[in-house]
Amino acid sequence: xxxxxxxxxxxxxxxxxxxxxxxxxxxxxxxxxxxxxxxxxxxxxxxxxxxxxxxxxxxxxxxxxxxxxxxxxxxxxxxxxxxxxxxxxxxxxxxxxxxxxxxxxxxxxxx
Amino acid sequence: xxxxxxxxxxxxxxxxxxxxxxxxxxxxxxxxxxxxxxxxxxxxxxxxxxxxxxxxxxxxxxxxxxxxxxxxxxxxxxxxxxxxxxxxxxxxxxxxxxxxxxxxxxxxxxxxxxxxxxxxxxxxxxxxxxxxxxxxxxxxxxxxxxxxxxxxxxxxxxxxxxxxxxxxxxxxxxxxxxxxxxxxxxxxxxxxxxxxxxxxxxxxxxxxxxxxxxxxxxxxxxxxxxxxxxxxxxxxxxxxxxxx
Numbered sequence: 001x002x003x004x005x006x007x008x009x010x011x012x013x014x015x016x017x018x019x020x021x022x023x024x025x026x027x028x029x030x031x032x033x034x035x036x037x038x039x040x041x042x043x044x045x046x047x048x049x050x051x052x053x054x055x056x057x058x059x060x061x062x063x064x065x066x067x068x069x070x071x072x073x074x075x076x077x078x079x080x081x082x083x084x085x086x087x088x089x090x091x092x093x094x095x096x097x098x099x100x101x102x103x104x105x106x107x108x109x110x111x
Numbered sequence: 112x113x114x115x116x117x118x119x120x121x122x123x124x125x126x127x128x129x130x131x132x133x134x135x136x137x138x139x140x141x142x143x144x145x146x147x148x149x150x151x152x153x154x155x156x157x158x159x160x161x162x163x164x165x166x167x168x169x170x171x172x173x174x175x176x177x178x179x180x181x182x183x184x185x186x187x188x189x190x191x192x193x194x195x196x197x198x199x200x201x202x203x204x205x206x207x208x209x210x211x212x213x214x215x216x217x218x219x220x221x222x223x224x225x226x227x228x229x230x231x232x233x234x235x236x237x238x239x240x241x242x243x244x245x246x247x248x249x250x251x252x253x254x255x256x257x258x259x260x261x262x263x264x265x266x267x268x269x270x271x272x273x274x275x276x277x278x279x280x281x282x283x284x285x286x287x288x289x290x291x292x293x294x295x296x297x298x299x300x301x302x303x304x305x306x307x308x309x310x311x312x313x314x315x316x317x318x319x320x321x322x323x324x325x326x327x328x329x330x331x332x333x334x335x336x337x338x339x340x341x342x343x344x345x346x347x348x349x350x351x352x353x354x355x
Contacts, residue, residue: 002181004152009184014157016188017174018164024198026221028206030214037203044337048196050296051309051332053173055325056190057289058310059317060176068314076283083287087294093139096294100287105280 073111079104114248122245126252129235133227137257138264140288144168145268146275147285151175155273162265166258167225169292170194172285177322186322193329201229208236212247220247223254225261300343305336 005013028037037045061076062068072078083100090096114120141162148158148171165171170191177187202221209217224232232250235241242249275281297303309332316324 004181005178005184005187010153010157010178011160013174013178013184013187014161014164016184017161017167017170017191020188020192020195021165021167021170021198022218022222024192024195025202025224026218027199028202029209029217029221031206037200040337040341042200042203043340044333045196045200047302047305047333047336047340048329049169049194050293050302051305051336052190052193052325052329053169053289053293054306054309054332055313055328056173056176057286057293058313059324060286062314063317066318076286079283079287080290083290084294087291091295093136093143093288093291096291097143097284097287100290101280101283104283108280 073107075104075107075111078107114251119245119248122242122248123252125242126249126254127256129249130228130231130253130256133231134256134260137225137227137260140168141261141264142268143284143288144171145265145270146272146281147172147175147288148265149269149272150275150277150282151285152179152282155269158269159266162262162269165191166223166261167191167195167198168261169289172289172292175285180322182322186325190325193326197226198224204233205229208232208246209250216247220250220254223251223258225254225257228253228257301336301340304339305332308332308335 057080061080062070062074064074069077079100082103083096086092086096086099114123145158145162148161149155152175153161161171173194174187174191177190201224205221205224209220212220228250231253232241272281293306297306309328312331313324313328316327318324319327
């Protein structure tokens with residue numbers, strides 16, 4: 001594992017992220033009267049965030065010292081499963097966070 | 112910021128009233144993002160700087176684990192960019208409504224748009240309660256109110272989290288917040304299949320250098336979702352053509 005990003009490098013990352021917000025949000029508004037999105041491209045753009053976030057969450061939750069830990073002794077996995085189960089029934093994000101954190105903390109303390 | 116002409120000011124105020132109902136949601140997300148940023152390892156001034164400049168909760172949450180893991184800078188920025196790609200669709204959808212406005216105003220209205228404010232704008236347009244005139248002032252009222260709410264709650268979360276001990280494990284709220292973002296989007300087969308493909312590939316490709324596995328997984332997932340969408344719902348393209 002590398003050291004966390006700090007200082008000038010962190011400033012560059014944050015400015016880069018801010019630019020990515022600016023460029024995507026203003027793209028077509030600034031491009032003026034020309035250009036439309038091809039339907040197939042629009043479909044791909046619609047699914048991009050979900051697929052990217054999943055690609056971040058899954059290894060973050062499962063990978064432990066270069067191995068995937070699918071066991072129910074993995075506190076992160078159990079926390080995410082509990083939060084996911086809550087989301088099936090409710091959109092309330094407080095319940096999702098509270099239950100997920102509770103399951104994660106209980107399992108972590110028990111170990 | 113508040114317009115002085117009476118007509119424009121009343122449009123601005125109407126926008127402020129329209130966003131009122133979604134402010135508790137925006138405040139909750141702001142608070143959670145603030146806590147996750149600090150517990151994800153950012154010092155308080157950096158977290159506040161990030162909140163004020165990036166102003167995109169999902170991209171911020173996605174970037175946190177990569178910043179903590181010391182990933183290459185371009186990987187982090189590219190990940191944020193892909194997470195923000197949905198705004199390109201929003202921007203294209205808003206363009207017809209603001210095409211007559213001057214360029215700086217279009218850019219400003221675009222930058223301050225979020226998932227919440229875009230959804231509200233399109234609903235107002237479809238349900239015919241968007242004002243005929245001074246739409247820019249109306250949307251400015253919507254977006255500025257949402258921005259202030261988000262920033263106040265995010266900074267509250269940032270400051271509050273800095274007093275919480277690290278061993279409480281609150282950094283996990285960032286992961287759970289991402290789950291809460293993704294969960295409701297998995298309501299149809301293409302997104303579900305894309306998520307499964309993306310998750311499996313992310314695990315298999317985890318050993319690739321520079322976290323390239325992240326991009327391989329995202330692209331595989333997007334391809335799977337797009338193909339499923341085209342194959343299962345041929346009406347998607349017609350729906351897109353009918354949009355304003």
